[in-house]
Amino acid sequence: MANDQPLTKEAILDAAAQVLRRYGPEKTSVVDVAKVLQVSHGTLYRHFPSKAALREAVTERWLLHISDSLQLIADQTQGSAQERLHLWFVTLISIKRTFRKEDPEMFSMYANVTLESVEIIQHHVNYLISQLAQIIEAGVKAAEFHTEATDVTAKAVFLATSRFHHPAHAREWSSATSEQEFENVWQLILTGLK
């Protein structure tokens, strides 16, 4: 990137993602990213004071990309809430699996940030649970679902499916039975919602 372009946060994160992918999360430094952007180290340190801050920002952007895609599903109005809820989960699970398979270095970074940066993850998870609450609420209004406390139920549904989307279980995702296992848990949850 030429250094006469304005240094946007997006441009920094694009460069950081590129460098992280090339050298790996352990070896990438803020200085490496500054080099790619052809800016002084100081300029970059002003935005990202540490390697950890850089990794967190890249992860945060990736998480936002996931949750924004899923919000589109939660916002749909055609079809039943049940179909929407199923699609929401299948999409989340598929995004995670594809990411892990096609970009293992970045996935492993994301999995580590998940363990360390409690606040970023909490924010992300709360956003996802609010989408589930939105779908369940629509299902309650349409008399498809029956639940007293939508928020509590949304969180319970999210936690009950942890096995299939929480990165701590990534090793188990490649099992041949994983897809069928999700469908079985889904049936159990769905019966609980109806």
Added chain:
Amino acid sequence: MANDQPLTKEAILDAAAQVLRRYGPEKTSVVDVAKVLQVSHGTLYRHFPSKAALREAVTERWLLHISDSLQLIADQTQGSAQERLHLWFVTLISIKRTFRKEDPEMFSMYANVTLESVEIIQHHVNYLISQLAQIIEAGVKAAEFHTEATDVTAKAVFLATSRFHHPAHAREWSSATSEQEFENVWQLILTGLK
């Protein structure tokens, strides 16, 4: 231990657990355990050819201790299947949390073996799921639960509660809301079973 006693598998595992606890899983060698038992290295290598074999055997024994305790709950006949199922989970969760809190070195070894020794864990998990199937089957007979395939449902119930008993989630267990979160997932599952 005096070397005139017969060298039982139990005695070896007791010594191994003691040494593992003292030096940590990384530093403990088969030789250290032989020293405590006052036997030749060769004698011990005949039982446990490697450090990994020793760690697995200690973990396996611990897992069997858990599953045998839980089998007692599955075998109970008084009270409702619902109460039994709840007690089974609360007991499993409490055993895991107590172990992690009071014996962190050993818990971390167990968590690692969980990731590496797929066969041992699969065996353990299948045993636990068979206990759940036993309780659910009793519930179906008593017309408390309604499910077509007890085995599939038992596995789904186990997977849906992973968050609360799978060691990959151990960090999340210390959250102040974890107990309430389990109860919310439990309510969702229970409604699905009824």
